[in-house]
Amino acid sequence: MAERSFTIEDFPDARGGLPLLVRARDPQVDLLDAFAALEPLVRDWLPRCAGILFRGFALGSGASSAAPSAAPSVERFRAFAAAFGHPLLSYEFGSTPRTNVTSGVYTSTEYPADQHIPLHNEQAYTRDWPMRIWFCCVQAAPVGGETPIADSRAIYRGIPADIRERFERRGLMYVRNYGNGLDVPWQKVFNTEDRATVEAYCRDHRILCDWKEDGELRTRQICQATARHPATGEAVWFNQAHLFHVSNLPEEARSALLEILDEEDLPRNVYHADGGPIDPADLAAIRAVLAEETVLFPWETGDVMMLDNMLAAHARTPFSGPRKVVVAMAEPHSAD
Numbered sequence: 001m002a003e004r005s006f007t008i009e010d011f012p013d014a015r016g017g018l019p020l021l022v023r024a025r026d027p028q029v030d031l032l033d034a035f036a037a038l039e040p041l042v043r044d045w046l047p048r049c050a051g052i053l054f055r056g057f058a059l060g061s062g063a064s065s066a067a068p069s070a071a072p073s074v075e076r077f078r079a080f081a082a083a084f085g086h087p088l089l090s091y092e093f094g095s096t097p098r099t100n101v102t103s104g105v106y107t108s109t110e111y112p113a114d115q116h117i118p119l120h121n122e123q124a125y126t127r128d129w130p131m132r133i134w135f136c137c138v139q140a141a142p143v144g145g146e147t148p149i150a151d152s153r154a155i156y157r158g159i160p161a162d163i164r165e166r167f168e169r170r171g172l173m174y175v176r177n178y179g180n181g182l183d184v185p186w187q188k189v190f191n192t193e194d195r196a197t198v199e200a201y202c203r204d205h206r207i208l209c210d211w212k213e214d215g216e217l218r219t220r221q222i223c224q225a226t227a228r229h230p231a232t233g234e235a236v237w238f239n240q241a242h243l244f245h246v247s248n249l250p251e252e253a254r255s256a257l258l259e260i261l262d263e264e265d266l267p268r269n270v271y272h273a274d275g276g277p278i279d280p281a282d283l284a285a286i287r288a289v290l291a292e293e294t295v296l297f298p299w300e301t302g303d304v305m306m307l308d309n310m311l312a313a314h315a316r317t318p319f320s321g322p323r324k325v326v327v328a329m330a331e332p333h334s335a336d
């Protein structure tokens with residue numbers, strides 16, 4: 001049997017096997033060309049390790065010029081993600097601005113570079129989410145800009161039982177107020193100027209929507225706090241309460257906003273599904289578990305990371321200098 005063009009290694013800082021590191025034996029090996037050998041490995045390992053980091057591969061930089069530091073081709077990255085057999089998804093009902101780079105490939109969140117994006121499973125603030133997500137580091141930031149990850153099964157197990165029980169029993173309701181210069185306008189989030197189109201989308205996705213007197217939109221959606229992976233049956237912590245809750249804002253921003261807005265008009269906030277407030281102490285305990293489970297590693301230009309979006313959460317650290325990480329998602333799944 002021919003020797004494989006890559007090795008499977010334990011990542012030095014992995015937690016519970018996350019991420020698995022798949023490394024090219026030499027920088028001439030193209031990730032897309034290696035797909036036939038990688039696909040069964042992904043099928044076998046991803047349900048266990050939750051995330052795989054492909055490192056040291058060329059990605060369309062051409063065999064003659066390939067080098068580990070050569071900028072990967074976004075088009076070849078798109079082809080790699082699509083090769084797993086599911087159409088790449090558009091970014092619907094987004095919570096942050098993104099730019100479509102090429103069909104099905106987006107910039108990672110365009111969020112101020114100096115701010116931390118906490119761990120989250122993509123679109124866990126809705127009832128429809130992608131099962132798979134890929135990241136490709138086109139340009140690693142000179143300082144910071146990591147994409148920390150964590151195992152959502154371990155987070156579930158780490159959350160104190162009383163908090164887990166309370167969140168599962170009382171559920172969550174995410175509230176968003178669009179536009180007003182404070183958050184993404186509804187026209188951009190729903191990609192339409194037409195109110196009836198927004199209303200139809202919300203009906204289809206079990207989102208309550210209200211048009212306010214000033215013409216702006218408020219949505220409310222009742223969502224899961226935890227979920228079961230449809231293939232492995234494992235329980236995962238699966239919500240963005242710690243991120244949507246007003247306590248996620250720096251103290252100064254929070255008090256400035258509450259000076260000009262009623263709480264119900266905050267750009268985003270979250271309650272229990274019965275409308276009751278979430279205990280800030282619960283969120284503090286949750287944030288402590290997330291911090292404990294975080295795996296952090298510096299990006300290398302050309303890295304591709306593939307996550308099972310229900311088994312692994314991801315984050316972004318602050319950075320300085322240029323950084324380009326692009327994202328693709330596939331396999332839509334809906335809550336029961």
Ligand SMILES: [Fe+2]
Nearest residue numbers: 120121122314
């Ligand atoms: Fe994300």
